[in-house]
Amino acid sequence: MYKYFVLILFCSFIYAKGQPESPKVIAYKINEEITLDGFLNEKLYQNQPVEKFTQRDPNEGAEPTEPTKVWVGYDSKFLYIGAYMKDSQPETIDRTVARRD
Numbered sequence: 001m002y003k004y005f006v007l008i009l010f011c012s013f014i015y016a017k018g019q020p021e022s023p024k025v026i027a028y029k030i031n032e033e034i035t036l037d038g039f040l041n042e043k044l045y046q047n048q049p050v051e052k053f054t055q056r057d058p059n060e061g062a063e064p065t066e067p068t069k070v071w072v073g074y075d076s077k078f079l080y081i082g083a084y085m086k087d088s089q090p091e092t093i094d095r096t097v098a099r100r101d
Contacts, residue, residue: 025050027072030080034073040082044073049084 049069
């Protein structure tokens with residue numbers, strides 16, 4: 001019985017080691033008002049951003065071809081997500097959510 005226990009314990013360590021670490025995002029508590037103006041100039045955006053992303057399209061799992069940075073903050077009322085997403089060809093962005101005539 002002891003041998004089976006040791007074998008199961010050993011196998012569980014092997015399984016745990018083989019799993020990739022889950023990505024983590026730090027949400028920073030903020031004490032100042034955030035102005036939703038499109039500028040990332042509040043103190044929240046001086047913190048370390050999330051930058052480790054992978055592509056989904058066209059090459060799933062590949063390194064991103066454009067820099068992307070995301071910040072997450074919260075206060076007692078709201079969750080704030082700010083992002084800097086570079087695009088070297090902005091004219092190719094699909095504008096399906098743009099204002100209509």
